Amino acid sequence: MITLEELKKNQLDKGRLIGLDLGSKRIGVSICDEKQSIATPFKTINKTNTNELIGHLRDIINEYNIKGIIIGNPINMDGSLGRSAQSVNDVSNNIDRSIDIDVCLWDERLSTVGAFNLSSQLDVNVSKREKNIDQNAAAFILQGAIDFLNN
Secondary structure (H helix, E strand, O other), rough: OOOOOHHHHHOOOOEEEEEEEOOOOEEEEEOOOOOOOOEEEEEEOOOOOOHHHHHHHHHHHHHHOOEEEEEOOOOOOOOOOHHHHHHHHHHHHHHHHHHHOEEEEOOOOOOOHHHHHHHHHOOOOOHHHOOOOHHHHHHHHOOOOOOHOOO
């Protein structure tokens, strides 16, 4: 795995990235445009096992010509790493070993809250908000990372 700073240096040409919000039951996936300006919620994958997740990711990477993966890192509010962060780190390392594109972790603190609040400001009803929360959180994570890459 590499840092976002290393990803920025590695990218001679910009390209599409995907963002992942790795939950215990569902994985939110987002995708950005080729200019890396806007992240869009893409889909939610029901989690079964890491190998199946990697298969889904390979399909997305091939179909959309993805250049990198940004994975939300659930750091505690005090900056410490809890059980969720360790689980995400383990899955991220498996993805990194199995897929031949850059993989980075990005601090996802408050991404789910931010995605939920943003969708409430857009007047999206609660059941639809909850249904799409994982992919919206992934878009929130990816948008933060591409904003960082563009600065």
